Each structure stands twice: as C-alpha cells, then as structure tokens.
Amino acid sequence: MCYTRTVVTVAQLCSELKRLIVSELNLKGRDPETIEDDAPLFGAGLGLDSLDALQLAMSIEEKLGVRIPEGEQARAIFKSVRAIAEYVAQVRSA
Amino acid sequence: MRTRLWVTGLGLVTPLGIGVEATWERLVRGDRAVRPITLFDTTGQRARVAGEVDGVHVPSPAWSRTSAMAAQAAEEAMRAAGVDVRAERVGLVVGGTTAGMFETEHLLARLHAEPGHREVLAAMLSHPLTSTGDCLEERLGPFARVRTLSSACSSGSNALVVAASWLLAGEVDVAVAGGSDGLCMLTLTGFNALGALDPEPCRPFDARRRGTSLGEGAGFLVLERAERARARGARPVAELAGWAVGAEAHHITNPAPDGAVVASLVERAIARAGLRPGDIDYVNAHGTGTPLNDPVEAAALARALGGEAARVPVSSTKGQIGHTLAAAGAIEAAITALVVARRTLVPTAGLEEPDPAAPLVHVPRVGREVPRVRAALSNAFGFGGMDAVLVFADPERGREREGGKAGREEGRVGGEGAPHNRTFPPSRLPVIPVITGAAVFGPCGLLDAEACATLPEQRLAHDAVVDPDAHLDAMRARRLDRAARLGSVAVQKALAEAGAPAEGTGVVLGSAFGNVDGSAAFMHRIFDKGTRAASPAEFPNLVPSSPVGHVSIYLGLRGPAFATADLAASGESALVQAAQLVAAGEATRLVAGAVEPRSDIVERVLAALFANSPAQAGASRVDVAAAAVVEAESEARARGARVLARVAQTIEWRRDGSAALRALQAPHGPAEVVLARANGGAGALLDATAWRAAPRLLCEPALGESDGLGAVAVVVAVGRLATGQAREALVLGLAKGRGYAIVLAAP
Numbered sequence: 120m121c122y123t124r125t126v127v128t129v130a131q132l133c134s135e136l137k138r139l140i141v142s143e144l145n146l147k148g149r150d151p152e153t154i155e156d157d158a159p160l161f162g163a164g165l166g167l168d169s170l171d172a173l174q175l176a177m178s179i180e181e182k183l184g185v186r187i188p189e190g191e192q193a194r195a196i197f198k199s200v201r202a203i204a205e206y207v208a209q210v211r212s213a
Numbered sequence: 214m215r216t217r218l219w220v221t222g223l224g225l226v227t228p229l230g231i232g233v234e235a236t237w238e239r240l241v242r243g244d245r246a247v248r249p250i251t252l253f254d255t256t257g258q259r260a261r262v263a264g265e266v267d268g269v270h271v272p273s274p275a276w277s278r279t280s281a282m283a284a285q286a287a288e289e290a291m292r293a294a295g296v297d298v299r300a301e302r303v304g305l306v307v308g309g310t311t312a313g314m315f316e317t318e319h320l321l322a323r324l325h326a327e328p329g330h331r332e333v334l335a336a337m338l339s340h341p342l343t344s345t346g347d348c349l350e351e352r353l354g355p356f357a358r359v360r361t362l363s364s365a366c367s368s369g370s371n372a373l374v375v376a377a378s379w380l381l382a383g384e385v386d387v388a389v390a391g392g393s394d395g396l397c398m399l400t401l402t403g404f405n406a407l408g409a410l411d412p413e414p415c416r417p418f419d420a421r422r423r424g425t426s427l428g429e430g431a432g433f434l435v436l437e438r439a440e441r442a443r444a445r446g447a448r449p450v451a452e453l454a455g456w457a458v459g460a461e462a463h464h465i466t467n468p469a470p471d472g473a474v475v476a477s478l479v480e481r482a483i484a485r486a487g488l489r490p491g492d493i494d495y496v497n498a499h500g501t502g503t504p505l506n507d508p509v510e511a512a513a514l515a516r517a518l519g520g521e522a523a524r525v526p527v528s529s530t531k532g533q534i535g536h537t538l539a540a541a542g543a544i545e546a547a548i549t550a551l552v553v554a555r556r557t558l559v560p561t562a563g564l565e566e567p568d569p570a571a572p573l574v575h576v577p578r579v580g581r582e583v584p585r586v587r588a589a590l591s592n593a594f595g596f597g598g599m600d601a602v603l604v605f606a607d608p609e610r611g612r613e614r615e616g617g618k619a620g621r622e623e624g625r626v627g628g629e630g631a632p633h634n635r636t637f638p639p640s641r642l643p644v645i646p647v648i649t650g651a652a653v654f655g656p657c658g659l660l661d662a663e664a665c666a667t668l669p670e671q672r673l674a675h676d677a678v679v680d681p682d683a684h685l686d687a688m689r690a691r692r693l694d695r696a697a698r699l700g701s702v703a704v705q706k707a708l709a710e711a712g713a714p715a716e717g718t719g720v721v722l723g724s725a726f727g728n729v730d731g732s733a734a735f736m737h738r739i740f741d742k743g744t745r746a747a748s749p750a751e752f753p754n755l756v757p758s759s760p761v762g763h764v765s766i767y768l769g770l771r772g773p774a775f776a777t778a779d780l781a782a783s784g785e786s787a788l789v790q791a792a793q794l795v796a797a798g799e800a801t802r803l804v805a806g807a808v809e810p811r812s813d814i815v816e817r818v819l820a821a822l823f824a825n826s827p828a829q830a831g832a833s834r835v836d837v838a839a840a841a842v843v844e845a846e847s848e849a850r851a852r853g854a855r856v857l858a859r860v861a862q863t864i865e866w867r868r869d870g871s872a873a874l875r876a877l878q879a880p881h882g883p884a885e886v887v888l889a890r891a892n893g894g895a896g897a898l899l900d901a902t903a904w905r906a907a908p909r910l911l912c913e914p915a916l917g918e919s920d921g922l923g924a925v926a927v928v929v930a931v932g933r934l935a936t937g938q939a940r941e942a943l944v945l946g947l948a949k950g951r952g953y954a955i956v957l958a959a960p
Contacts, residue, residue, distance in 0.1 A: 144750075145691040147682075166688070170466055173408060173749035181746055189408060 128211075132204035135183070140200070143178045144171050156201040164199075172197050179203070185210045215487065218377055219442045219449035219608060222294025222435035223547045224286035224391070227534050228264030228428050232289060237551060241580035243562045245533050247414035247426045252315070253398045257744050260410035263396055264428030264535030277313030277340045278429070280348035282540075283393035286431035287349055294435035294447060296387055302357040304385035305349055306376045308368030308392030309361065310539040310756055313340020314732065315397040321733055325740045334821040337814060341726050342757055342778040345393055347950075350867055357385050358865050359951075360790060363757040364775035365595030366499075366536065367458070368392045369432060369543025370603055371775050374456050375790065376436050378797040386441060391433030391543035399736060400538065401427055402744045403752030407466060415502035415536075416563035417529035418511070418571045425501040428535020432544030439608070451550040454588060454606035455486025460719070460765040460774040461598025465692060465753045468505055468594060472513030474771065475600055479517035479590065482602040488588055490521040492610075495558055495589035497549040498573075500529020501536055502563075510592065511571035526583075528576040532563035542593035542601060549591040550605045557582050596753050597762020599774050644845045646795040646860040647960065650711025651841035651928040654703040655679055655916055661710045662841075662857055666932035668925070669887070669910040675917035679836040690767060694754040695836075696728060697763030700808040703838035704764050707804055711842035712854055719772025720761050721791045721805040722840070723783030725920035727757040727776075729814045760808045773800050781889070783807055784839065784924030785865075785946035785953035791843040792860045792955075801848055806840030806928075809921030835917035839924035841931060857935040858942075862956040870898050870952045877954055879903035882940035885910060887930040889922035895945050898952075904943050927955060934959045 137151035140160075144167065158164045161172070175197070176187040185207045187193055196206045225232065228246035229239040239246070246264045255261040271281040287305075296303060317340060323333045346359045358379075364371045369392030376388035404410045404427060411424040436453060457478040463469035483490060498510055515522045530548055537544055552558060560576045567575055588606040651662040656677040660668070681698035682690070684705065690698060700722055708718070732755045738746055753759055758776040765774045773794065779786040784807025791805030811834050849856050866873035879902075886904055888895055890913035899905055912922045912929060919925075923946040930942035934957055944955040 147687040147691065168464070168467070170407075170464075170692075170750060173406065177406065177746065177749060181742065 128208050129201070129204045132207050133200050136200050136203055139178055139182060140175065143174055154200060157199045160197055160199060179207065183207055216381055217439035218380055218436050218453045219439045220434050220451050220453055220550045220605070221437055221442050221447045221449060222290040222296065223450060223550060224289030224293070224433040225544060225547055226266055226282040226286045227430040227544060228266050229534060231266070231268055231285060240530065240533060240548065240559050241557060243560050243579040245414055245562050247428070247535050250396070250401070252396055255401065258401060259405045260412045260424065260426065262414055263401065263426055265396060266429055275339065276348055277316050277344060278395035279309065279312055279393050280345040282395065282429070282431035283307065283345045284349055284352050286391060286393065287353055287389055287433040290433040290435045291353060291389055296389065296435055298353065298355055301386040304358045304376060304379050304388045305346060305356040306360045306362065306372040306388065306390040307346040307349065308363060308372035308539045308543060309342050309345055309394060310363050310365055310368060311394050311397055311400055312342045312344060314399050315395045316340055318398050318736060321736045322740060325737055331821045334818055337818045338726055338729070341780070343780055355867060359867055360786065361778045362775045363539060363778070364599040365597060365756045365758050366538050367542050367593040367595035367599050367601040368539035369541060370546060370593040370601030371458060372543060373434060373436070373453065373546055373603060374458055374601065374799070377453060377456060378794055378799045380436055380438055382793065382797040386437065388436045389433055390436060391431065392540040393431035394429055394537055394539040396427060396429040399732060399755065402739055402747045403755065405744065406747040406749040406752055409503055411502060414563055415532055417500035417502040417531055417561050418507050418568055418573060418575060419564045420566045420568040422502045422504065422507065424503050425531055426535040428537040430534065430537045430540045430544055432540055432547045434543065434547055434550070449608045451553040451605040452608045453603065454488065455482045455604035456602065457481035457485060458601045458773045460771050461600060462765050462769045462771050463598050465597055465762055465766065468509045469598065470509060472509040472516065474598070475510065475513035475594065476516040478600055478602045479513065482590065482604045486588065486604040486606060488604065488606070490518040492588050493518065493521065493525050493590060494586045495552050496525055496527040497545050497552065497589065497591045498527050498529045499592040499594045500531055500561065502531055507568065508570040511573050514573065523574065525574060526558055526576050527573040528559055528561040530559060532561055545593065546591045546603050549589045549603070553586045553589050553605050553607050556584070556586050595758065596756050597758060597765065597774070599758065599762060644796050644798055646792040646843050647846045647849050647856045648841045648843055648858045648860065648931050649713060649849050649854045649856055650707045650709070651857065651931045652703050652706035652710060653839045653925050653928050654681070654699055654706065655837040656835050657916060659684065659702060659706055661706065662928055662932040663935050664932070665929045666936040666938055668915050668929050669912060671915045673915055675833045675835050692750065693763045693767065694728070694731065695810045696724070696760040696808050699810055699836055699838035700760040700764045701767045703806060703840040704804045705768060707840040707842050708768065713802055713842050713844070715769045717772055717801045718770045719800050719803045720764050720770055720774045721777060721787045721803050722761050722764070723777045723779065723787035723807045723924065724757065724760070724809060725778065725780050725783045726812065726815060727778070728755050728759065730812050731755050733814055772803065779951060780948035781920045782923055782946040782948040782951060782953055784921050785944070785955065788841060788843070788924065788927050788955060789863045789865055789953050792863050795843050795845055802842065802844035804840050804842050806838065807921035807924035808838045809919045810836050833917050835919050837916065837919040837921035837925060839921060839928050841927055856960040858931045858957040859960055860955065861958040864954040865952070867951050871901055874898055874902055874954060877902050877904070878956060880907060880941045884941040884943070885933055885939040886943045886945060887926040887933070888945055889913060889926050890918070892947055894947055899945065907943070930957050
C-alpha cells in the first residue's frame with residue numbers, strides 16, 4: 120500500500136518537475152513530456168548548467184517545499200528528473 | 214618613443230580604512246575587515262559577513278553612500294597629484310554597478326508597503342549609475358568630460374583603460390578614474406542565491422574556500438602623460454604601462470573553465486607594456502575565493518607567464534577587503550601601484566592550506582618587503598566574462614636594467630618566444646572611425662540604416678508589438694531578459710549589415726537607468742517571501758552591464774565590452790566612447806548604441822514627478838534598441854566593407870553646451886541635423902552654430918518616447934548619408950546638464 124502510493128507520488132512529481140524545469144529555466148517551445156525521467160539534466164543531456172541547478176533548487180524549495188542540500192549531495196540529486204522526484208518524495212515521507 | 218602614462222595620485226576608501234595610508238598599513242599587516250554586516254538585516258542569509266566601510270560621510274540625502282565614498286577617494290587622489298581642474302583639461306571616468314541601490318532599497322521597502330506612494334515614487338530614480346559622476350562633477354569639477362561605465366566587477370579597470378585612451382589620444386591633460394560601490398541587500402542576497410559567498414570571511418586560493426566575501430569602497434587614480442607630469446614637477450607613484458580588456462563570451466556568471474581569454478589578456482597586457490613575463494615581479498589576482506575562479510585564474514597565469522609562474526608571487530586582497538565589485542578593479546589597481554612604488558608585497562589573508570589545484574607562489578598572512586618590483590599585474594573579471602588586466606611598472610625600471618645585467622638575464626629565462634614589442638603602440642597615425650552597419654529595433658520593426666533614412670517621416674503606432682524572439686534562437690537566448698533580447702537583435706542586425714565578423718568585435722551599450730523594474734521585482738520577492746526566494750538566474754540580469762554581457766555571449770563577441778550611462782544621452786555616450794576607443798587604436802571594431810526596454814517604474818516615476826504636466830510625464834514610451842558598427846577605416850577597407858559614414862567629429866560637455874559647440878566644425882555641403890526629440894535647448898544651441906540653417910529631423914514623433922532615441926538618431930543620420938539625402942549630418946544629444954555632438958560625413 121505504502122509502496123504503491125510512493126510510486127504514484129514519484130510519477131506525479133516527475134511530471135510536476137518537468138513543467139517546473141521548462142517554465143523556470145525558460146525552455147521555450149519544449150514540451151515537458153518529452154523530457155525523459157532518467158535522462159541526465161546537465162551537460163550533454165538537457166544541456167543545463169550550475170546556474171540552472173541553483174534556479175531549480177530555489178523553485179523546488181518554493182513550490183514543493185523541499186530544500187535541496189548544497190554541494191556534492193545536490194549533484195547526486197540533480198542527476199535526473201527521477202532522482203529529484205525520489206529525493207522530494209523521500210524528504211516529504213520522512 | 215612611446216607615450217608613458219604615470220599614476221600621480223591615489224585615493225582609497227576601503228573597509229580597512231579611509232585613505233591610502235590607513236588602508237595600506239592594515240593591508241600589509243594582514244588585518245581582515247570582513248565582519249558581520251551592520252548596514253541591513255541579514256537574517257536567514259547563508260553568508261552574513263562583508264567588508265563595510267566605517268565613517269562614510271554622506272553630505273546630503275541627494276548623495277548615495279557609493280557617491281560619498283567615490284568623492285572621498287577621488288578628492289584624496291586629486292589632492293595627492295595636485296590636480297587643478299581650472300588650469301588643465303581633466304577627464305573623469307567612473308565605474309559603478311550598484312550606485313544608489315542601498316538608498317533605493319529603503320524606498321522599495323516603503324513602496325512595498327504602500328505601492329502608490331507618490332513622494333516615494335518620485336524619489337525612486339534619484340541615484341542612477343550616473344549620479345556618482347554627477348556628484349563628483351559638482352564637488353570636484355568642472356571636468357572636461359565625464360564618463361560613467363559598468364562592466365560589473367571589472368568596471369574600475371575599464372575606467373582606467375578609458376582614461377588611458379583619452380590621455381594617449383591627447384584629448385585630456387589629466388584623467389581621474391576609478392570605481393565605487395556600496396554594499397546593499399540586493400547584492401548580498403543575489404550572491405548568496407548564487408552560492409558564491411563563503412559564510413566565513415573568504416580564503417582565496419585555500420583548499421577549504423567556499424566562496425568570496427562582499428565588500429564596499431572606492432578607489433581612484435590620477436593618470437597623466439609622463440612628459441606633462443614631469444614638466445609640472447609631479448612625481449610618479451608608478452607607470453600604467455600596459456593593459457588589455459576583452460570578453461569571454463562564455464557564461465553570464467561562470468568563468469570559462471579553460472581560462473584562455475584571461476591568459477591571452479595577460480599576454481597582451483604584458484606585451485603592450487613592452488615587457489616580458491620575466492619582468493613581472495608580482496600579480497594582484499582577481500582571487501575571489503570562489504571554487505570556480507581561483508584554479509582557472511591560476512591556470513591562466515601559468516599559461517601566460519610560462520616558467521615565470523613558478524617565480525612570481527601572487528596574492529588576493531579579497532580576504533581583507535572583500536570583493537568591492539565595481540570598485541575592485543580600481544582599488545586593486547591602486548594597491549598594485551603601491552606594491553610597485555613601495556617594493557612591498559601585500560598578502561592573501563585567510564590562506565592557510567593552499568589548494569594544489571591553484572598552484573601559485575603565495576604571499577601568506579602578512580606583507581613583506583622585496584628588493585624590487587619592476588612590474589606587476591592587476592586582474593579583474595566581471596559577470597558576463599568581461600575581463601581586464603592592467604600592468605603597473607616602476608618608472609625607473611629601464612634605468613636600473615641598463616645598470617645591471619641581472620634584470621636582462623632574468624627576462625630571458627621565461628621570455629623566450631614571448632611577445633615582446635618595445636615600440637608598441639606603433640607610430641600614432643590618425644585612425645578615422647567609420648560606421649559600416651547600423652540597425653534600429655522598436656515599434657518600427659527591425660530596420661537597417663538605409664531603411665531608417667525615412668524613419669522621421671513616419672508616424673508609427675507606439676503600441677506596436679516589439680517581438681525580439683522572432684529573431685533569436687529560443688534555447689540559446691533563454692537567459693536573456695528583455696533588454697538583452699532587444700540589444701541582441703539590434704546588434705546582430707548591425708553586424709550583419711556591416712558584414713563584420715564576430716572576431717575582434719566588442720560591445721558598448723548605453724542605458725539611462727538600467728534594469729530598474731528587475732531590481733524592484735527582485736526586492737519585492739524578497740520582501741514577500743524571504744531571502745531564500747531570491748532568484749539566482751535573475752540576479753545577474755540586474756547588473757547594469759548585463760545586456761552587454763548577454764549580447765557578447767549570444768553573438769560570440771570577445772572584444773572590449775561595457776555599458777555606459779548618461780541619462781537620456783546614454784546612447785550618445787556609448788557611440789562617442791566607441792568612436793574614441795577606435796580612434797585611439799584601443800579597439801578594432803565596436804558595436805555601440807542604446808538598449809531601452811519600456812519600464813513600468815520609469816513611467817510611474819515620471820507620472821509622479823510630472824503629475825500636473827501629462828506631456829512631460831511621457832505616457833507613451835516604447836521599447837528601443839539601436840546600434841551601429843564603429844570600426845577603423847583601414848580595417849573596414851581591408852575587409853572590403855562598405856563604409857556608410859565617417860565619424861568626423863565628436864564633442865561632449867557638461868554644463869555649458871554653447872562654449873563646447875564653438876569647436877563644432879561647419880558643414881561643407883548639404884547637411885542635416887537629427888535630433889531625438891523636439892527640444893528648445895537644442896534649437897538655441899544650434900542657432901549659434903554654422904548648422905543653424907540645416908533641416909532638423911526628429912525621431913520621437915515617429916517612434917514614440919524612449920531614452921534610447923539618441924542612438925536611433927545616429928542610425929537615422931547614417932541612413933541619410935548612406936542614401937545620399939545629405940553629405941553631412943549632426944546628431945545633437947542633450948540630457949540634464951550634459952550633451953554630445955556627433956558629426957557624421959558621407960564617405
């Protein structure tokens with residue numbers, strides 16, 4: 120029961136995060152649904168950089184109420200949309 | 214024989230003390246002035262320390278802290294040099310970024326509580342970037358000319374470069390140049406949002422560094438040609454021997470990881486000084502203490518200095534003073550000049566565990582005397598990748614070297630193959646600046662110069678949609694705010710018209726008030742939601758030079774890049790500055806103009822100021838960007854470009870325009886005057902010149918009102934010449950207490 124609810128939450132969070140990425144980072148014309156859950160966000164993936172990560176962290180804190188830690192931890196969390204969603208879900212359920 | 218430039222006076226206001234001696238004594242001792250901020254509430258911020266200046270004397274509410282510190286520093290420098298503004302042509306160049314933001318934040322807080330408060334609104338634009346130069350003009354002038362510029366954290370360095378170009382061109386006898394910046398909540402919150410600040414006082418080059426520390430202060434230097442200084446019995450502190458400025462065109466906040474642009478600027482600056490890496494005995498690094506800057510700067514120094522990097526001591530003063538933003542380049546230039554003069558190295562305070570990723574010869578803890586400092590570098594890098602490197606040298610170095618072999622031999626060690634040009638700059642042939650392309654973007658759409666020839670006859674709908682996005686790549690332009698988008702479109706079009714390559718091209722764009730709306734929105738968000746809601750992506754767009762930085766990045770322009778400000782004549786100041794730099798041989802090609810998006814706040818302030826006079830309130834203001842490609846005639850001819858117009862003369866003045874315009878050359882053939890708007894003052898000035906009979910064309914009735922219309926007038930004038938409507942054209946740009954005349958001639 121609990122497991123199922125978490126899965127649904129992560130999937131919903133993924134969609135919400137994709138919309139947030141497109142709007143906050145001004146990716147005009149990009150359909151949020153075309154961003155893959157596991158694709159790398161930085162470098163060769165979506166082409167984001169450290170300034171985008173900071174902006175995204177700020178808006179995740181504002182919109183989803185979860186504070187992203189700094190430094191190495193952030194790097195792991197920002198690996199992909201799914202990684203962020205899992206972190207958000209984990210903090211919320213804690 | 215190259216013209217030598219001497220530094221004959223210094224003035225410093227820093228967190229270590231007010232005055233050169235107060236600062237120097239504590240600097241050499243290794244004292245650190247970075248401490249908990251008292252100027253405003255820092256609750257909830259990641260870093261809550263900075264270098265604050267105690268004892269700033271703000272003479273009246275019309276002055277900002279920034280202006281007050283600038284006046285104290287400039288006055289000290291001018292007194293030390295014995296400058297007489299009545300006896301000599303003295304130019305003033307002021308670098309700034311925050312200007313009166315500290316004071317404006319108090320107004321924004323009141324407006325946040327009471328959005329329509331008329332008196333508060335009316336005071337909102339009291340401290341624009343130009344206000345510091347205006348305060349100095351009032352207190353220490355009259356100056357022969359005044360320039361206000363911004364290139365973020367290299368503003369102070371660029372101010373010195375502009376001053377040097379004026380002196381080498383013989384346009385002024387003495388130049389007072391520097392920068393000033395006061396601490397404010399906006400910059401602290403913005404740098405915290407970027408994660409760029411160390412919660413503890415910063416530790417440049419230390420393995421444990423976590424960011425920089427902010428500071429505030431002012432630094433001014435008096436520069437003059439050595440010959441003239443010697444004749445009046447002035448003594449040099451040091452020689453400003455070389456410099457190089459350019460843009461990385463990489464990223465709005467991050468340094469290019471390869472440091473290639475910095476390395477090339479260091480090489481060029483040393484070569485320009487007629488020196489080799491073996492002659493450099495000290496480097497005052499930008500050394501912010503951010504994880505990104507320090508290793509990149511160390512790598513760039515290693516690349517440029519070669520084997521000499523293992524010998525040359527490097528230090529950063531930011532652990533003691535903090536990063537004083539627009540003032541940093543000037544404060545650190547003054548400190549570098551003192552290091553040369555006093556043969557005493559200043560330390561990197563806070564550095565205890567040197568980071569192996571930034572391998573340098575450090576000067577830890579305290580300063581130390583050394584046998585000699587023949588020449589030293591001062592680095593400054595700004596947001597948008599606007600970099601500057603200055604070289605200060607011992608004015609006696611040549612004689613010393615002739616006396617002993619040591620210097621010469623040392624020069625050879627790492628100097629093999631290094632650029633070495635003792636005759637630089639080459640014989641000073643007059644360089645004629647020409648315009649090879651120009652464009653206007655606004656309610657008229659996107660027009661090239663020729664299409665602009667008929668602009669004054671048109672009556673366009675002032676509410677026409679101005680859509681820059683149709684001309685830009687959405688993904689690459691995603692960080693650009695409206696000003697940067699408008700600017701990129703106009704500059705891109707002007708360059709295309711000129712058929713000019715990005716290579717070697719720089720950008721100078723004027724703006725009257727900068728991003729007032731963005732700054733207000735940034736602060737309102739903080740008032741509403743707290744400092745953690747500050748937008749890291751929005752913060753860099755609040756810097757006055759942000760449109761210039763974005764344009765240079767978007768279009769890959771790596772030449773000199775900075776913004777100018779001079780109220781409603783900001784576009785004229787940019788164009789005149791560009792022509793001066795090209796004429797002086799300091800730039801090959803510059804795209805210059807104005808970027809003025811509509812501003813809700815400017816309109817509300819004007820409405821509040823002119824509540825009883827709707828005409829002056831200027832309800833219908835429009836988005837405008839206009840730019841012209843200014844380059845050396847020889848360069849234009851060499852690349853087979855079509856020359857649309859020659860810049861035959863530029864005149865600029867403060868106060869009395871009629872006296873300045875006595876130098877205005879008379880037209881020889883069919884001539885026209887192009888004005889931004891109907892202005893009784895312009896009519897009276899023109900009536901006293903040989904241009905009195907020339908037809909006068911106006912831009913405002915066609916396009917609508919904007920502070921950028923002066924740059925539009927220049928493009929219209931270029932268009933009139935290019936289409937054969939006139940042989941000569943005069944653009945007369947006026948704003949409160951200042952003016953510019955630009956004479957263009959058909960090629």
